[in-house]
Amino acid sequence: MPRSRINGNFIDKTFSILADILLRVIPTTFREKEAFTHYRDGLYTLTIWLIHTSNGEHTKDLEYYFQALERNPFLPQAFNNMAVIRHYVYGIDQNGTPKGLTTESYKENSEIVEAWFDQAAEYWKHAIALTPGIYIKVRNWLKIMRRFE
Structure with a gap:
């Protein structure tokens, strides 16, 4: 160990x-x-x-x-980590490029990728709501991606 x-x-x-x-x-x-x-x-x-x-x-x-x-239900780190998993497995970077997928694979699975990305955004919104001053980079990134009001 x-x-x-x-x-x-x-x-x-x-x-x-x-x-x-x-x-x-x-x-x-x-x-x-x-x-x-x-x-x-x-x-x-x-x-x-x-x-x-x-x-x-x-x-x-x-x-x-x-x-x-x-x-x-008040564990912002859990929401953050769930978002990271959804974003990490099939995510989209800030340039709109799919992570971990070829262009063809992304086109074939774009609905799933978008759904996972939407779910990641929702998890991050929960984390931000629970601790408004902590996830500033995530908040800014969501704004850039037009997923945060």
Whole structure:
């Protein structure tokens, strides 16, 4: 296992242990504890994405993002990453050129490519709505592509 992954696991485990201790020690309401549990569960599911992305398993990535958003619908990073997947797999660059497809293949699949690109834009709009000041480059890019009002 690479050293970075070992360190990441150590940090994740340490965070989980400290968070559990803090939840027991600091006076919090049941609702606050429940909210933190949902937040943490959403992050766990979000983290699984990194594993699948590194293996090129984009369909599994999207499944885990949907699960993360079911637990916590306010994860802008999940929306952003879902958009990146849709844009990355069959995307169009800012010049209107299809990424990863030949011109003939793009012409044959243009409706699918456009639908995926539309979906990516919608996911990015959700991320921007949740955190307006964070995804500035994405917002500008969507404006250039005439997909953001």
